[in-house]
Amino acid sequence: MEIIADGKRVLRFMILFLCYLWLGILSVVTILYLFLESSTLGWLIAMFYPSIAPMLFILVVGCGFIIIRFSFLSKKREIFLVSIVCTFIFIGMILPYAAIPLGISDAESQMQEVYGELYDNLDTTGMKQVPYSLYDDLYGLSIDGTTYSVQYDIPYLDNGDDTLYFDWYCPVGEGPFPVIITIHGGAWVIGNKGFSNIPLFNHYFASKGYAIFDIQYGLFDPDTLPEDQSTALSSFANLGFDISPNYNRSYTMEAQIENVGEFTKVLELNRSKYKADIDHVFVAGRSAGGHLASLVTLGYKNPLYEGNFSTGMKIEGGIWYYPVTNVTRGSSGLFDALVKGDLPIEDQYTKLFAANLITNSSVVPPIMILHGSKDGLADYETQGLSFYEYALSLGDKCILVTIPWAGHGFDYDFNGFGGQISTYYVERFMALELLED
Amino acid sequence: MNLDAKRLLDEGHLHRNYALVTFLILVISIISSLLGAMGNVVFQVITSISVVFALVFLFGQLILVIMYVDKETEIGWILHRMAYAVLFLLMLSALLMSLTTYLFAFYVLGEYSLQANALMPSITLTIALSFGMCLSSVSYYSIQLQDIWKFSFAS
Numbered sequence: 001m002e003i004i005a006d007g008k009r010v011l012r013f014m015i016l017f018l019c020y021l022w023l024g025i026l027s028v029v030t031i032l033y034l035f036l037e038s039s040t041l042g043w044l045i046a047m048f049y050p051s052i053a054p055m056l057f058i059l060v061v062g063c064g065f066i067i068i069r070f071s072f073l074s075k076k077r078e079i080f081l082v083s084i085v086c087t088f089i090f091i092g093m094i095l096p097y098a099a100i101p102l103g104i105s106d107a108e109s110q111m112q113e114v115y116g117e118l119y120d121n122l123d124t125t126g127m128k129q130v131p132y133s134l135y136d137d138l139y140g141l142s143i144d145g146t147t148y149s150v151q152y153d154i155p156y157l158d159n160g161d162d163t164l165y166f167d168w169y170c171p172v173g174e175g176p177f178p179v180i181i182t183i184h185g186g187a188w189v190i191g192n193k194g195f196s197n198i199p200l201f202n203h204y205f206a207s208k209g210y211a212i213f214d215i216q217y218g219l220f221d222p223d224t225l226p227e228d229q230s231t232a233l234s235s236f237a238n239l240g241f242d243i244s245p246n247y248n249r250s251y252t253m254e255a256q257i258e259n260v261g262e263f264t265k266v267l268e269l270n271r272s273k274y275k276a277d278i279d280h281v282f283v284a285g286r287s288a289g290g291h292l293a294s295l296v297t298l299g300y301k302n303p304l305y306e307g308n309f310s311t312g313m314k315i316e317g318g319i320w321y322y323p324v325t326n327v328t329r330g331s332s333g334l335f336d337a338l339v340k341g342d343l344p345i346e347d348q349y350t351k352l353f354a355a356n357l358i359t360n361s362s363v364v365p366p367i368m369i370l371h372g373s374k375d376g377l378a379d380y381e382t383q384g385l386s387f388y389e390y391a392l393s394l395g396d397k398c399i400l401v402t403i404p405w406a407g408h409g410f411d412y413d414f415n416g417f418g419g420q421i422s423t424y425y426v427e428r429f430m431a432l433e434l435l436e437d
Numbered sequence: 438m439n440l441d442a443k444r445l446l447d448e449g450h451l452h453r454n455y456a457l458v459t460f461l462i463l464v465i466s467i468i469s470s471l472l473g474a475m476g477n478v479v480f481q482v483i484t485s486i487s488v489v490f491a492l493v494f495l496f497g498q499l500i501l502v503i504m505y506v507d508k509e510t511e512i513g514w515i516l517h518r519m520a521y522a523v524l525f526l527l528m529l530s531a532l533l534m535s536l537t538t539y540l541f542a543f544y545v546l547g548e549y550s551l552q553a554n555a556l557m558p559s560i561t562l563t564i565a566l567s568f569g570m571c572l573s574s575v576s577y578y579s580i581q582l583q584d585i586w587k588f589s590f591a592s
Contacts, residue, residue: 058531129478134485140554199544
């Protein structure tokens, strides 16, 4: 009997320890998420936490209840303290969801303003019906896997050192289909096509009749930098957890955009093979991929990029998820090695960042920027909002969908609120642009 | 009818009604989630609302059982264990759903990820809610039995 009683005590102690630990961890996570989103841990948490926070809160309530029940059932002050901690975590969890209507209403008014009646009368049959649905959050967006096929690892460029590949998502049918080129993120130093580039996005839009090309590009190797300059990029590269391909060469931004340009040429040459309608091309990218997508969008007809891209394709729109748009040469020269090319370094900055490039681009296709307001990596104010305002001041067509309280990479949970709201508006943006054409 | 007996009846009614409402909401959430899988937006909206209410009511039911059921009685002991099992299952399903959300988003199961993405939450949530239904229905019937529920005036 004594052994059983001891066993019970040990079990009770362990359960209580786990409950305290969980409440402690979630409290720290909430503090980092709410107040310290610019720290490395802060933006990593803002990337994943908001979309799963409601589920994790069920654990918080359970743990809070167990602690009160087994530790301080008769101690009012302690009960009050545990309740305060749970309430604090609850506030951190509920904020993004409470702000969803604000984000949607802002996006709606922009869509109305840009497209007017065309937006009201758009045939949305087969599209996502509401910007956010808890049902889709729980059970996942419906994707009909029978309406498309996927071919992986198709080579498109062999430069003697490395071979670059792409994945092709092709809808069933004769085609040609409107094209989406998707470019992965990873601070130009890590990342890959495929599983690290939101594959559900590719599957979803392939099922809606778009030919998706998920492409690789060469990565910059921070180990090639002098030790005093490599710290920031190396620490980011170490977050890669071996998800990146092992390239033999280091690729600057200039080389990376050449890789993407090479792909557009291959696509033009093989348009019938890949059932690609190159008169209707959308370029989508995330983070550093969003930056490269911005260069394709603004640069494909720009003399600065002469010979870089296919001359036959027409970009219908740029879809930039939390992109880097505005970097100027700082005193540290952190980006110099990444940015360097044939032009003097100041001109390279002008050529390689959208906020400068848009100024001297005569052809600016419609742009949709999707940015989380708690983005601690590609800052919302300086990289998303300021570019949007600048594009509007130049008279260009630009829509900024703000995902409230969402961090960098908000759509990694494709079914979460960030993934859903962005998918809803991207789907309509592309349909409207195809309709207008 | 003396005062104590009347209060016992009133509180008994309240608890029975609560258990009944919890049971009904749980049933609605499970059925509507199955119907919602066919793509009907109305059922999906009903599911969204009912799942939130179901979880809130279920937590209330758990608190009622753990606080007010006399675990020294035979059925009370079972009810107590059942309540903790439901709490454990709820927490486990929440944890599993959070983890699998990202696992399947990264396509770890390849082509099967699409199915797993829909199947995993259905399984975990349905199991947790079904156990909640069992708890609320057993609570509903046990209130008729004497000396199991310790209502406020008796404790």
